[in-house]
Every structure is written in C-alpha cells, then in structure tokens.
Amino acid sequence: MKLRLPLRLPPPPFPAFSGRLHDARTATAVGRVLGAAVAVCFVTGLVSHVLQHPPAALADGLPSRPAWGYRLSQGLHVASGTAAVPLLLVKLWTVYPRLFARPLLRSVRHALERLSVAVLVASALFELFSGLFNTAQWYPWPFSFVPVHYAAGWLLAGSLLLHVAVKAPEIAAHWRRRSPGTLSLPAGDATDRRSLLLATGAAAGAVTLTTAGQSLTPLKGLDLLAPRHPDHGEEGLPVNRTAARAGVTAESVRDWKLYVGGPRPYEMTLDDLRAMPQTEVTLPIACVEGWSKAARWTGVRVRDLLDRAGAPEGALIRVTSLERHGAYRVMVMPHTYARDPLTLLALRLDGRELPPDHGYPARIIAPNRPGVLQTKWVSRMEAL
Template identity: 70%
Template sequence: MEGMKPRLATPPLPTFRGRLHDARTATSIGRWLGLALAVCFVTGVTSHYLQRPPDWLADILPSRPTWGYRFSQGLHVASGLAAIPLLMAKLWAVYPRLFVRPPLRSVRHALERLSVAALVAAGVFQLFTGLLNIVEWYPWPFSFVPVHFAVAWLLAGALLLHIAVKWRDISSHWGRRSPGTLTLPAEDEPDRRSLLTGVGAGVAAVTLTTVGQSFTPLKRLDLLAPRHPDHGTQGLPVNRTAAAAGVTAATTLDWRLTVTGPRSYAPSLAELRALPQTDVRLPIACVEGWSVEALWSGVRVRDLLERAGASPRSRVRVVSLERRGAYRVMEMGASHTEDPSTLLALRLNGRVLSLDHGFPARIIAPNRPGVLQTKWVVGLEVL
C-alpha cells in the first residue's frame, strides 16, 4: 500500500563457526573448573560453620592447627578467583549450544538445559558476588553471608546434576584416547593446546598476583589482591577501623573489663597488665582472604575464667564496645577458651594495641576467623 513503511527484516540468529566450540575443549576446561568449584565449595562450607557454628558444634570446633583457618580460607579465595577465568573460558567453549533449535528435544535434553541454566546462573552469581565481597563492596540489598551460603549449595547441586546428565559426553571426551575424541578433526589439536595453555596462563597469573595476601612467601607478587599482608598500622591490615565501629579514644576512658561468672569482677587496664602475660605467635585470617602472622601479648582467657570461678572449658560470650555491627557480640566455644594460646591481647608486635587494632583489649585465638577475633572487648560472660 502506498505510503506504508517497508517492513524491517528480522535479524538472523547468531551463527558460530569457531572450530574449538566443541565437546573436547569444553570437557578439558570443565574438569579444571569443576575441581576449582569443588575446592571452593568445601572450604567455603568450612568457613561458614567456623563463623556460625550450630549449637552442638560450637564447643568441639578444633583450635589446632593454629593456621587451619588461614589455610582453608586462603584456599577458598584463591580457588574462587581461579574459577573466574575458567568459567569465562568454559562459557566461550559452550555458548553456541545455548542457541540450538529446537530448544527442547526430549526429557533428557530438558534436564540438560535446566542443569546448564542453573549452573551458569549460580556460578556467575557466586563467583562475582564473592569477588565483590573480598573488596568489601556490597551493591545489593540482601545480606551477603546467608545468600552466598545458600547459593553455594544450589551451585553444587546444579554441578552434580549437570555431570550426571552429561556424563556420557564427558567420558567420551575426557582424555586423548577417549572414543569421542577420535571423531574430532586432528588439525584442531594444536589450536586447542594453545587455547588451553592461554587459559592456564591466565589462571596462573590471577593466582600468583593475589595469593600473596595469605601465602606471605609470595607477598611481593601481591599486585591485584585488595589487601597486602604488610600494609596497615602495626604491620597488619585493618578491615574495620575504630571510626567505622563508632569507637573513639573518649569511649575507652575509665575502661574496665567485666568478667561475669560465679565470682564476677571488673579489672582495669592497669590490673590486667599486672597479671601474668603470655606471648603467642598467631595468624589473623580474614574472611576476605588476607592473613598474616603476628606476635600477640596478653592474658590467657582461661586464666580470666578461672579467676571468675568458671571452668576453663566454659563457653563464653564476648561483648565489644563497638556500637554497631554483625559481630559486636560473639560466642567462643570450650575448645578455644581452654586453649593456652587464646588471649585477651593487650599488645601487638611488642607495642600497645592501636585503637584500630582493638585498644584497650581484643581477642586473639588460634584457628579462628578474623571477624570473631573481637576488638574493643568490654565484657566476657560465662555461659
């Protein structure tokens, strides 16, 4: 009809002619991605239960080895960061299959598509929210810890479902002598090796430039991590400053520690300094991945409990001067309160604690997340 605008042609669906978008490439990358996600999941669950143990577990969580949490959380963050380039490479290898037509061909194909959708969504969400967490940027309205923990189980389930549905294809392309690899063009193998070498180099670069924040022998290579183990007051990084916690020098004037038990008492800072002092070398390990060992000096928590007439194996509630924050009050189980290395620390690396590191007193305990090493302690309550 005269005057009518011509109808625009529908753009064609994307076509993919890359010769390495194949099952062999996807399987080669997928096995390393699966390993990284498995390590990240196990260490993440470990970290969660160390931070928020159920009541039946609180008194039996081990306090040894002293470096246990430092190792597991450093491995958690390192494997999560390594998984990001692996996930990108895996998506590159398989994305042509996301546009196949018809979208659903059978029950098995529907399960496969469901597993892929859940796996991709959970994987991207988990890795990138974890990345933002280690730089302490939270541009979302939900609480990070419970959501991150819940999606970790969703990701693990989606990964197991995907492996079960695709096991026939995975086993056919697992190794060079697998039956399915014989059908792939031999001329693609040099390009595939180059691609996998490049992916491996990318993973190695990400790992080497970030793992130094927890593995201090490599701290000189710590170029991309948000924390350096040597940067901070008194030789330690600081995540939460006194200003952020609402603690000032004025708040600590006339400070006394209240120890509540069968024989409650309230020693001043001078009286605590007059008690027998213990020196321990312990790492402080943050959930964001950085950790560093330091020399701590103070009074053993078990000695403070005994003076209050309580058993050294008592569970204790620790209260901070901090005005706000999810960890203003924390509980410490029996295995940690009785450990001779668990201190109410008054000094760090030979000097009085700075305000940012918890002056007048803070908790330091072995094999324990940094968020539970409470700063600005004002009370110990025997439970």
C-alpha cells in the first residue's frame, strides 16, 4: 500500500501571537536602545580584550592611567550586556511573526537577508547569555570562553551592521515618534506601545540596578541579583581563585624567596622586602567577570626592584606565580605598568599582612589592569 504525501506541508507548530505590537515601529523603538547597549558592550569588550590579551603591536605600549580605567570599562561592559538581555528578548518578541513568515524564501536576496538575520539572532543570544554565565563563573560548554566570546562579538557586530544597512529605509521611516507606518494603526496601539516600552525600560533598569553594585560600590546595597558582592570575601575583598584551588600551601611558601632577574639578578626573602622602603597606594581589583573594589595596598615599588637588578627602562617583565597550574600562572607586564610608581609588589592589604587567598607572601597590584593579571603568590620577576 502506497502512502501519498500531502502536496503542502502544514506550518510548524510555533506559538502564534495575536498582539498588535509586532510591527516595525515597536521593533525600531526597542532596537534603538538595544543597539546602543550592544555598541557600549562591544567597545568596552574590545578594551577588555586588548588589555587582557594585547596584540603584538600594543604589547609594550598599553596605558597604565587612569588607574580606574579598567574598572570603569569592564563595569560598563557587564552592565550594558546585562541590560541588553531583556531588551533583546522584547526585540525578538516584536519581530517573531516575521521570523517564520511564509514563504520562507522568496528570492536569492530574501534568502541572504534571512541568513543574515539568523546569524544576528544566534550570535546575539550566544554572546549575551554566555557573557551572563561568565559573570557567574559557570561554563557549561567544552570550549574556552575568552576566544570564542571574542570571535562571536565580531560576528555579532558585523551581522548587526549588515542588518542595519539592509533595513535602513524601514528604520528611517519609523525612527521618529510619529511615522507614516503608525498613522493607520488603531488609536489604542499608541498607549499599548508606550506601556510595552515602559515595561521594557523598567526591566532593563531593574536588572542593571540590582547587578551594577558589584562594580559601582555606591549601589552595593541594591546588589541583589549579581553573583558577587564587593564586600564579600576575606578582608572584605572578593577573590576568584583561592590558594587551595591554585595549589599554594603553607609548605610551598615556608622557604619562599623572590627571584628578580636582570643584568644583576638577585634573591630576596620576605624580611628583606619588608626592610625596603614601603609605598602605600589605593587601587581597585577589577575582575573580568564584572565585580571590582578598591583597597589599600602596601609594598615595594616594582620599578625599585627592577632598578636594583639593572633591568632596562623599556624591558617587558615576566612575572611567575607559585601556583601549579592555570592560564595566568605566568604574566608579562609592559614597561608602562612596571615603571608606574603605583605598581607594587604588595605585601599588605588594608594595613594587614596579605591573606593566603589574596596572594601571600607577595602579589602584583597595578593601575588599569584586569584582575587576572594582578598575579598572586609571586615567585619570580624577570626583565626580558
């Protein structure tokens, strides 16, 4: 017995929305704010990536000032990315019927346009939600987060620019408060649209206010949804990597000495470092996950240690940690940081000896640097 297939396949069982606000005017209104949030997130993400993984051309010329620069840029990066999540969901809601309009493909140009939209939607969802998972240090995937997130950011930026270029006439037609496309709609739609936009703004504002306190400390009292609170941690300062997790034990630091390499290499004990002139600075630890907090650090200026070893003024400095494994066990510091008077080999935190989780016996603290490059448990410092 032969089965006859129907000539026309039934439409897929996607949810059907009967609301009246799935229109170009609403999509444009939400898209304006979403585009601004994505632009801020993309630019600050580039700043973060360059400071964390500088290209060869910039490896020895990154600025160490302003001291709070990375704290501001990374705080904006995470805040704008978090605010973009509800904006993206509402944007997708407004255009949902068009994503599955029939026929799916009308021409080659239409097929290319739909392909660009598919890339845009996929990259936006991946970029924002993977970044959100990163703030919680949850990585439910087998690949390395940083390079994939960085590549997807460029994919999102490119597909967004292409989409704006293709839709420019339609966006321009619905950009102003009163546009031709809105005049023929029912009168009640204006009120409904305002309600939707106010609710969307309130949602974006709420998630921003309840997470931004992890880096903007005046708002820490509202820090309800952020994965970190700036006051939680040993000595009132959060840590991402503990001494136990890094494999640094009391035994491994018992006979600790600092090796400083250069034309005149030497070693120093902790007591030797304490006997040197001490400098006190107030600098923030700013983590790539978005939290940051300023603290008072005391220690020896790195440039004084390098001068004693005869290190050249423009030399790159390689810093090695006692930790047994980890992507940032070895860090290379440009001379702009190493020679900055605020850059210390810190021995004390807020007037007390460094706790093990904050890098005892000695750690690097430098201005305008990602937290992962503020090496803890320092054992070697060498001029390259």
